[in-house]
Every structure is written in C-alpha cells, then in structure tokens.
Amino acid sequence: MTATTTGGHKTVNTVLGPVPASELGVVAVHEALLSVVPGAEHAYDVSMDRAEIFETLARKLADFREAGGTTIVDSTGMFHGRDVRLYEALSRATGVHIVASTGMGPEEMLGGYFLTPQTNPPTPWPAEKFAGLFTQEVTEGMVVPRVERRGAAGIVTTTATREGMTPTDESLFRGAARTALATGVPVSIRYGADALHDLDVVLDEQLPADRVVVGGLDRRDAVAAGTPLEVARRGAYVALDHVGLDDDADHVDDRQRAALVLELVAAGHGNRVMLSGNAVGVAKGHPDYDLPFGYVAATFMPFLRAQGLSDDDARRLLVDNPRDLLARR
Template identity: 85%
Template sequence: MTDAQTARGKTVNTVLGPVPADDLGVVSVHEALLSVVPGAEHAYDITIDRAEIFEILAQKLTDFRHHGGRTIVDSTGMFHGRDVRLYEALSRSTGVHIVASTGMGPEEMLGGYFLTPQTNPPTPWPAERFADLFTKEVTEGMVVPRVERRAAAGLVTTTATRGGMTPTDESLFRGAARTALNTGVAVSIRYGKDALHDLDVVLDEQLPADRVVVGGLDRKDAVAAGVPLEVARRGAFVALDHVGLDDDDAHLTDRERASLVLDLVKAGHGNRILLSSNALGVAKGQPDYDLPFSYVASTFVPFVRSLGLSDEEARRILVDNPRELLTLR
C-alpha cells in the first residue's frame, strides 16, 4: 500500500509529498504554472530558459502567498508543460503548496500514440488503459521524461472536445473516473458541448458526485441553460474558473460571476462553489495571460463580499470547499 493510500481521508498529494488537508489554507483550484503547447519546445522562435521561468513563477507564487494564498493546483495534466522538478523547487522556495495533476485531453491535443494503437481498424484507447496510466501517476509518482517517477499526482483532469464528446474523450473521462475510484483523488472535468452529459459519463462509473469538479461553468452557454445550479444539485463541484476574464464573449464578466456566486449561495449550494482564474504563469507557444494567481482572493472575493457574501461563505469557497475536493478518500 502506498503512502497516499494509507493517508487517504487525511492528506492531499503535493509535489513535495502528502500534506495535512487542514494545512491547505486558501486554494486556487485551476491554474497553469507552466503551459507549453506540445511541440513548442522544438520551435526555432521559442526559448525555454528554466532559470528565467523559475524566477517569474517564484515572483507570482510569492505574490499569491502575500495575498493569503497557500495552495495552488496546476491543472494542466501530463503533456502541457508539467515540470515536476521545477514545481518542487518552487514550492520549497516560496512555501506555497503545489498540487500537480495527471490526465489529458481533449482528443485533438493527444498524440497519435494514444489514438492509433496497432489494431485493425485503429480504435481509441479503452478507458482501462487510460485508468492504468493515470493511476500509476498517483500511486507510483508522476512521470518525468523519460523514465523517472517523482511525486504523486493530487488530481486527475481531463477535457472534452468543444464540439461534443468523442469516443476517445469518453474513454478519457471513464479512465479518469476509474483512477479516482482506485486512488482516492478527485476528478476535474472540463466539458465540451454539454456539461451535464459529460458529468453523467463520469458518474456512470459509480464515482460519487462530490469527487467531481466541473470546470468552465462560467461559460455563457452553461449559465444560460441553468447548468451551474443543476451541477450543484447533483452534488458535484461548480468551478467558475475564468475569474478576471472580463472581455471574452464566451464567458461571464466578473460582475455576472459575482451574481452567480450569490445565486448559488442563496440556493443553498455555497458548499459546491470553487473559484480560480485559469491563469497562465508562463506560456510558451500560446499568448500570455498575465493575470495574478492572487486575483481571486485579493480582488474578486472582496468584490463579491461587497455585494453581500458573508465572511463565512467566503472562507467556505476559498478554503473549505477545495480542501474537501482535494483530500484523499
């Protein structure tokens, strides 16, 4: 039995090992420390200087801690720049707990190895193969190219194709759910076209709803259809994870997000709300998104409090809810 399994229900997996769940403090549950579009590291016009990246991220994490942040979740999964050694050094240097994730998706972001196994005709990987891959990253440690394993993943995350879940996406979602059942970590899903359908795929694997967070629920299409309230009613966590993005036609403004937070609290679902910014600490191969990791705690939550959110509910959203999600079970 692994350390993570024996500590289930008491601790959270971080890049420096399991920590007591009560030590997490204020958590940002969906950010990207280092986001590298696959292949960008080989581009002639992109420089990846790890020392420079370290300095930039150390400053941002120090600012996060200065504004009351204690734990940050890197939700990029396996192949979008995750650098476990770098995250270990950053955590030691800044004192911020870093929870890294396993998982991948959507299909369009997967390499051919996962899409065209040697069968005739080629078929997507079955869910059990994804489950085995992700489970080992929790129980044996996350892979550091090429063969080394280091700290255990603290979350399994996956994303569906924006136009609608594909068969490969479904295998990913089912594999993620089985990983959660095998290891005690939670699942973070980002829906494609239909959030309730995508949530149902995970719940069909008999994973309890309170082990699932549905991301991107501050998208206008989800809000217009009443999805955040329905996800909360089903017992899953509602992630409003583009806080600070105020000029995007696909997402709510912060004022609209604040109203949604208050509506969910009024409906009795304050214990299902999670907030983050989907900020990119350092981006390579895609545009920078230079929003502070501290924005939710330092700017957005005080704004919602000015509109009527109580101190108790603010603490529930920033501290208690993410602790419940991330604690191993």
C-alpha cells in the same frame, strides 16, 4: 508512495509529498504554472530558459502568498508543460503547496501514440488503458520523461472536445473516473458541448458526484442554460474558474460571476462552489494570460463581500470546498 491519512487526518498529494488537507489554506483550484503547447519546446523561436522560468514563477507564487494564497493546483495534466522537478523547487522556495495533475485531453491535443488504434478493427484507446496510465501517476509518481517518476499527482484532469465529446474523450473521462475510484484523488473535468452529459459519463463509472469538479461553468452557454445550478444539485462541484476574464465573448464577466455565486449560495449550494482564475504563470507557444494567481482572493472576493457574501461563505469557497475535494478518500 502515497497515503490517504497522516496521523488519522486526510491528506492531499503535493509535489513534495502528502500534506494534511487541513493545511491547504486558501486554494487556487484551477491554474497553470508552466503551460507549453506540445512541440513548442522544440521551436527555434521559443526560449525554455529554466532559470528565467523559475524566477518568473517564483515571483508570481510569492505574490500569491502575499494575497493570502497557500495552495495552487496546476491543472495542465501530463503533456502541456508539467515539470515536476521545477514545481518541487518552486514549492520549497516559496512555501506554496503545489498540487500537480495527471490526465489529458481533449482528443485534438493528444499525441499520436494515444490516438493509435489498439484493436483490429480500430477503436480508440480503451478507458482501462487511460486508467492504468493515470493511476500509476498517482500511486507510483508522475513521469519525468526518460528519467524517473517523481511526486504523486493529486488530481486527474481531463477535457472534452468543444464541439462535443468524441469516443476518445469518453475513454479519457471514464479512465479518469476509474483512477479516482482506485486511488481516492478527485477528477476535474472541462466539458465540451454539454456539461451535464459529460458529468454523467464519469458518474456512470459509479464515482460519487462529490469527487468531481466541473470546470468552465462560467461559460455563457452554461450560465444561460442554468447548468451551474443543476451540476450543484447533482452533488458535483461547480468551478467558476475564469474569474478576472471580463472581456471574453465566451464567458460572463465578473459582475455576472458574482451574481451567479450569490445565487448558488442563496439556493443552498455554497458548499459546491469553487473559484479560480485559469491564470497562466508562464506560457510557451500560445499567448500569455498574465492574471495574478491571487486575483480571486485579493480582488474578486472583496467585491463579492461588497455584494453581500458572508465571511463564512467566503471561507467556504476559498478554503473548505477545495480542501474537501482534494482530500484523498
């Protein structure tokens, strides 16, 4: 279903098929189009009106294009509202490239099937089973429940338990890394208690560090420990992906994010930094987070430039780094 090159150029899997990586333009690398808490779609007080959802997302994606955005990565994974047919229609209607994701996590958000022991005595799902599941979504297409496979996932995303990686989380991370090795797509991880430990788990699978983006590194605990700089030194991408979140106890604010970006660039790691807003286009079963998808490009980047970021570095953060990560190898 997919190919790593088109006419000799590296490609990226989008919901409408592979596109040349050079055509991605400005990328929002960690967002959520439709985010549904598992089970909320069955709640009596939750509307899942597809026409209404489409209209809302189409308007927000049009605004994203108006802000200069070209590609959006939906990082919800398999079971949090991902709707491949909806995303195909949105991409056709708006002209925005949509890269959808496979993967899942953390353990507490998995369905019972994935927590059912597969061995006697009981052990968590093994990494190879998760790898097989995720790999099929890249090579054969993403599952549309009870119907078919459509489109190919362009990235594997997984998250560890906030209090610390569990054995099941470790299987997820190792399975994600094996899928990346087998298919050439990258891995996006959200760390639990220790970003460097969680990064080491995927690197232990012999996945090159530049195929990994570590999200959530604008958390206060990570910034205080100097973790973003250490992740960059190891060769992985640093995602400061809560841009626009200025009043949260767990994350630094945009002024501190800007200072961190400039620090990383000054240290020679501008080629390892990515920015995103973790915005939610439509939320079901949890509170809205109605940040514009174009906030980084339209609002935060001008602020960064005013703080001294060069135009070349701005392009690197918004265009070059996401392109290099997403291009299949």
